[in-house]
Amino acid sequence: MISAKLYILQRLTALIMAPLVLGHLVLMIYAVQGGLSASEILGRTQGSAFWAIFYALFVFAVSVHAAIGVRTVLFEWLKIRGSVLELLSWGLGLGLLVMGLYSVYAVTA
């Protein structure tokens, strides 16, 4: 059971994620290939509004996208219905959001 609203939300967050995933991958490869140390990386990300927004947006999109996807799995495979379904899936989304934003804060603040 998925409403058109959730479906559209999941596609839109996918749309946001697609370029961000590519950016993230390029960044990772660049950092590893360049042999940057943790403190060098932090030196560049801390205080950077660009990376804060980049990753905050990423975390937000992932949390919504994943929650909707897992919601379908819980519904179809585990036959979870009603408010338990909403609680579990949106709880997962909230958990991802909080943990993700916390990490973004830690590396960019």
Added chain:
Amino acid sequence: MFVEPNTIKVQIKRGSNQSSFTQEFEVPEQDNQTVLDLVTYIQEYIDPTVSYRFACRVGMCGSCGMMVNGEPRWTCRTHVKKVLGSSKAIEVGPLGNLPVIKDLVVDMDPFFDKWIAVGGVHHPSKNRHQSIEKIDESSAERVFANEAVECINCGVCYAACDVVSANNDYFGPAALNRAWSLVNDVKTENKEAILDAVSGNSGCHNCHSQQNCSNYCPNELNPSASIASLKRKVFASKIKNLLGSAK
């Protein structure tokens, strides 16, 4: 000298949803035999209490759908040769994802209720006093409608759909395919109502697009593609409404 004909072992799943059992019958093998022929032979010559359903025997009416070796098929057009392995045995059961009434006869009501739920009943754009709507055969919409229109309501795709198995409320491929043909039909009034119906909680957005329906449809229709098109259409109309209401 008389040669005994080869026989085929036919295992029929009998009973109802509450209590079912498998019964094995031996049927003489013949040239050009269909799975429906096997069941008919059993019912006529071995056990008249075996219940099954058919009408046209030529792939037009859609009433002979059954599971053959676990796969949904129209049995009147399924040759035994095609499904018979070296074991010379065939399993025949009632069509999946539907309540069993008895033996090979399923209750098609949920299937057809969903046709109605998607707005599948004809909603004419004209009344009997007006002249009939002209159809432009070459219009893009008509081409879409034509591709979806040859459905014989056999329920084979419905039985093949994993999402229907997981969620019995899902409208399923046949009803949504019907909706797609109506959305493209100039003779249909109020297409928005159909788009609303297919975008409800049991609607097209549940489809995972893995195309079991299209693989099994005996008429080689592509319900999965129809559903993907419905999703696009709903997406576009919702975004348009959103932008419209933001103004």
